[in-house]
Amino acid sequence: MGFGSGAVCSINLNTALDREQRARYQDPGVIRDLLDTCRTIAMVGLSADRQKASYFVASYLRYEGYRVIPVNPRGGEILGERVYPDLLSIPDQVDLVDVFRPASECPSIVDEAIALHAKAVWTQLRIVNFEAAEKALAAGLKVVMDRCVKMEHGRYGGSLHWAGMNTEIITARKPLRLP
Amino acid sequence: MSSHNTRTFGFETRMLHAGHIPDAVVGARAVPIYQTTSYVFNDADYAAQLFELKQYGNIYTRISNPTTAVFEERIASLENGTGAVAVASGMAAQFVTFMTLLAPGDEIVASAQLYGGSVTQMTHTLKKLSIRVHYVDPTQVDHWAKAITPKTKALYGETVGNPRGSILDLDALSDLARAHRIPLIVDNTFGTPYLCRPIDWGASIVVHSATKFIGGHGNSIAGVVIDSGTFDYGRFPTIADPSPSYHGLRFYDTFGHYGFLMKVRAETVRDTGACISPMNSFLLIQGLETLSLRMERHVANAMAVARFLHDHPRVASVSYAGLPDHPDHERAKKYLPKGPGAVFAFDLKPGAGDAREAGRKFIESLQIFSHLANVGDARSLVIHPASTTHQQLSDEELRLGGVSPSMIRLSIGLETLEDLLWDLDQALSAVST
Numbered sequence: 001m002g003f004g005s006g007a008v009c010s011i012n013l014n015t016a017l018d019r020e021q022r023a024r025y026q027d028p029g030v031i032r033d034l035l036d037t038c039r040t041i042a043m044v045g046l047s048a049d050r051q052k053a054s055y056f057v058a059s060y061l062r063y064e065g066y067r068v069i070p071v072n073p074r075g076g077e078i079l080g081e082r083v084y085p086d087l088l089s090i091p092d093q094v095d096l097v098d099v100f101r102p103a104s105e106c107p108s109i110v111d112e113a114i115a116l117h118a119k120a121v122w123t124q125l126r127i128v129n130f131e132a133a134e135k136a137l138a139a140g141l142k143v144v145m146d147r148c149v150k151m152e153h154g155r156y157g158g159s160l161h162w163a164g165m166n167t168e169i170i171t172a173r174k175p176l177r178l179p
Numbered sequence: 180m181s182s183h184n185t186r187t188f189g190f191e192t193r194m195l196h197a198g199h200i201p202d203a204v205v206g207a208r209a210v211p212i213y214q215t216t217s218y219v220f221n222d223a224d225y226a227a228q229l230f231e232l233k234q235y236g237n238i239y240t241r242i243s244n245p246t247t248a249v250f251e252e253r254i255a256s257l258e259n260g261t262g263a264v265a266v267a268s269g270m271a272a273q274f275v276t277f278m279t280l281l282a283p284g285d286e287i288v289a290s291a292q293l294y295g296g297s298v299t300q301m302t303h304t305l306k307k308l309s310i311r312v313h314y315v316d317p318t319q320v321d322h323w324a325k326a327i328t329p330k331t332k333a334l335y336g337e338t339v340g341n342p343r344g345s346i347l348d349l350d351a352l353s354d355l356a357r358a359h360r361i362p363l364i365v366d367n368t369f370g371t372p373y374l375c376r377p378i379d380w381g382a383s384i385v386v387h388s389a390t391k392f393i394g395g396h397g398n399s400i401a402g403v404v405i406d407s408g409t410f411d412y413g414r415f416p417t418i419a420d421p422s423p424s425y426h427g428l429r430f431y432d433t434f435g436h437y438g439f440l441m442k443v444r445a446e447t448v449r450d451t452g453a454c455i456s457p458m459n460s461f462l463l464i465q466g467l468e469t470l471s472l473r474m475e476r477h478v479a480n481a482m483a484v485a486r487f488l489h490d491h492p493r494v495a496s497v498s499y500a501g502l503p504d505h506p507d508h509e510r511a512k513k514y515l516p517k518g519p520g521a522v523f524a525f526d527l528k529p530g531a532g533d534a535r536e537a538g539r540k541f542i543e544s545l546q547i548f549s550h551l552a553n554v555g556d557a558r559s560l561v562i563h564p565a566s567t568t569h570q571q572l573s574d575e576e577l578r579l580g581g582v583s584p585s586m587i588r589l590s591i592g593l594e595t596l597e598d599l600l601w602d603l604d605q606a607l608s609a610v611s612t
Contacts, residue, residue, distance in 0.1 A: 028185055051426060053433045059233045063225065125435050148435065159235040161198065162243055163444065164251030165262035165437055170188050170196045175203040 015146050016128055025133055025145040031152050034120050034142060038095035039066060041149070042087055042118070044109055045100030046070040048078050054100040055079075057124075057150040064153060069094065087112035098149055099123040106132035114139040124148055190257065190373065191471050198252030199464075212461045213245040232425065232433075232445055240457065242449050247460040253467055254393065254403050257372040258385050261408025261436050264443045265401060265460060269368060269388020270296055271453035272402030274304075276364060276386055277333075279439065279447045280417055283309035285332040290317035290347065291579035292340035294388075295569035297366070298576060301335075314579060318507060320351045327359055332415075334363045338370035338377060338514070342524040342564050342588045343498045343581035346507040349514055353381025362410050368392070368555070369520040373474040380514065383410040384439070391555025392521075395466035395473050399459040404443055408436035418442060424450075473557065473593060478518030480599065481591040487600050488525050493607040498581075499523035521591040522554045524564070526583060530611060534585035537610050538563045541587060544609035547594060547602040559592035559599055 017025060041061060046054045046068070055078075058068045062079055069090055070083040077083060084090050087097060087109070097113040099106060099122065106129035113121050113136065120142035123129070133143045144152075154160030155167045188196070199210050218237040220226035228234040237243050247265050255263040266272050277287070289301060291314040301312040315322040317336050327334075334356050336347045347365065356363035362383035367375060371392045377385050387393060389401040412418035412431040418439055421427035424446055431438035448454060478501070485499035500511035500519040511519040527537050542550050548561040552568055562568060569582045577583075591599065 051421070051428050051433070053429075053435075056233050056433050059228065063228060063234060151435070151437070154235050158200070161252055162237055162245070162248050163235045163262065163437070164243065164248055164255065164264055164440065166197075166252055166255040166260060168256065169200065170193065171200055172196060174201045174206050 016126060017146055021130075025143055026147055027144075030120075030142050031144055031147070032156055034096060034122070034144065035149075035153055035156060038119060040069065040092065040094050041066050041096045041098050042069045042071055042084075042090060042094045042116075043098045043100060044071040044087065046072055046078055046083075047100075048072075048074070048076065048083075053124075057098075057100075057148065060150045061153065064157070087116050087118075090116070093117075095119045096149075097121045099127055101127070103127050103129040103132075107135065110136045110141075113141065120144065122147070122149060193253070193256045194470055195468050197256035198249040210246060210249045210461060210464050212457055213240075214457050215244075216240050232428065232441065241452060241454045242444060244455075244457045244460065246457040246464075247455055250460040250463050250467070251403065253464065254372070254387070254389070255405050257376075257467070257470070258367070258405045259372075259376050259378045259407075260385065260405035262440045263403050263405045264440055264448060265389070265403045265455045265463075266448060267402065267453045267455055268400045269366075269386070269390060269402040270300060271451070272386040272388070272404050273297060273335075273364075273366065274300060275443055275447045275451060275453060276384060276404050277301075277305060277310065278451065279443045280362065280415070281305075281308075281310050281332055282417055284330060286311045286313065286328060286330040287333050287335055288313045288315060288323055288326040288331055289334070290336035290340060290345075291315060291576075292317050292343055292345050292581055293335075293337055293366070294341045294368075295564070295572055295580075298580070299571050302576075314576075316579075317345050317347055320348055320355065323352060324355055327355075327361075331359065331361060333361055335366070336364075337366040337368070338375050339500070339520045339522070340581075341369065341522070342569075342586065344500045344505060344507070344519060344523045345581070346500050346510040346514055346519060347377075348510060349375075349377055349380035349382060353383075356383070357381065360411075360414065369522050370515060371470060371474055371520075373471050374478065374515045374517050374520060378405070378407040378409075383407050388555075389463050389466075390553070392474065392477065393466050393470065393555075394459075394463050395470070395555065395557055396462070397553060397556035397558065399462045401455050401459050401463055404440070406436075406440045410439070412438055422446065474517070474521075476593050477521035477591060480593065480596050481521035481523065482518060483596050484589065484591050484599055484603065485523060488603065491604070491607060493528050493611060495526040495528040495585075497523065497525040522588065523591075524586050524588045526585050527587065527607075527610060529585070535563075535566070538585055538587055541606050541610045544606035545602055546605070547598055548589070548606075554588075554590035556590065557593050559594055560590040562588050564588050 070078040110132040121136045122144040251263040313326040364384045365377035365382040368388045385405040419431045430442040434441045488494045489497045500507045548559045
């Protein structure tokens, strides 16, 4: 991965958070660092339905080289990975917990993420729970809230640009490695 | 590597840099022209994922192209939008917007003072698709409100109306649109993002004929659709409902604030084929790189020409919102403080002869102004709308659109101001001799 060092022109990303909250829960430095260093992502609420947003995110991330472990009480298998009923049942090291569940479920998911020694908790678009976010931060986890992992990966990795979207990345520097 | 690299870059910096990172291998500083129809896939799995929209990437230039993507991201950045889709023309931009948002039986409320081609597209072509348009006086917000019915799915107007220079009340209309949970679509062709950014005033979607000031040199036909990313399409059936052409994909649920544009690109532009040529995208990028400089000179020259004509004994009236006696002058100061564009109309004073004949003689006497059907060229342009651009309109549409038989429309270019004034003066003298 090469997520670059160019400055980010933060002008108009759609979010429910205000400027101060964005600085705390959507720090571009934290986002790039997580995309660069996390390899295993537990997706809480990943659906087996091929046309659901969570399935799009999971298949995208899988192709981009991440291991995606599904967490869903329905069990079974999604994208070739066993589905676990909860985070604590996952036997392997999890770097990032990605949340596709309603905001009200965030506190218990954060408790499990802390117990699992995950590096970070990330909640998808419009999933905002400050209490849960603060609890994760206090436990030393990184937090990203109200952002999509796929969109952010596409933004810094360059592919979202192909779709004509405003990545807000401004730089005159040549990338060091191929994206 | 945290907040120290977060900076809000200025408009001019983004004019030059947004959307283009120098290529990792070659390092080309100018944007390369990817004159290719298609793109080799990494592998079979990747190809399948691209077609399912599970990956962002290039398949075919009818849908996306790397040169075009630079133009799209750059104009999106300048308009403070979340993204953009570039198409073959301004007419295509508004058509793909309507085709993406609307279904048979839906209605639009639109300004009566629009480019003549926009009016014919809405009145006749959209009618064939069972979409009805109600035209209203753009300056009367209560007229817009009264024309909205439960079937209304969008409001449509031009930042600066063509050709009378009326200024859209973006604040009031975006409030009205929000109250009805419908998008406000603004054609910002005459404004350009340098003079006005409708999204900053609450517009949901901005369209452009990029042929005009964005390209700026009269060499390429092009259009672009920009989405603010702020409109909630959750209850908007055409964007929120499962799409039969993508195995039931819900664009808004899956792509969030990119949903509308993803649907424009992956469905409407794919199916209508109204794509832009990579070469034209390259020329538009060249235009954008000097947009602010050109617009400053365009509006300075336009203001001086408008004042000159206003005081000229052979001119009856000048419709430029930069002049204090224009009915929308205050609104122009609010929404376009740098100047209300460089396209405006004026009427010759009625003489002894026929008004149309006087207009013809005036246009044929000009030496520097080019007589043609375009605006927003670096060169100054002139036309007689009643017999050309607005010719297909009925008398009633002409009256509503503010087009009189004696009206002359100018697009003020970047020439030496004194030469433009000289040319207009000598042509006005020729009319009365």
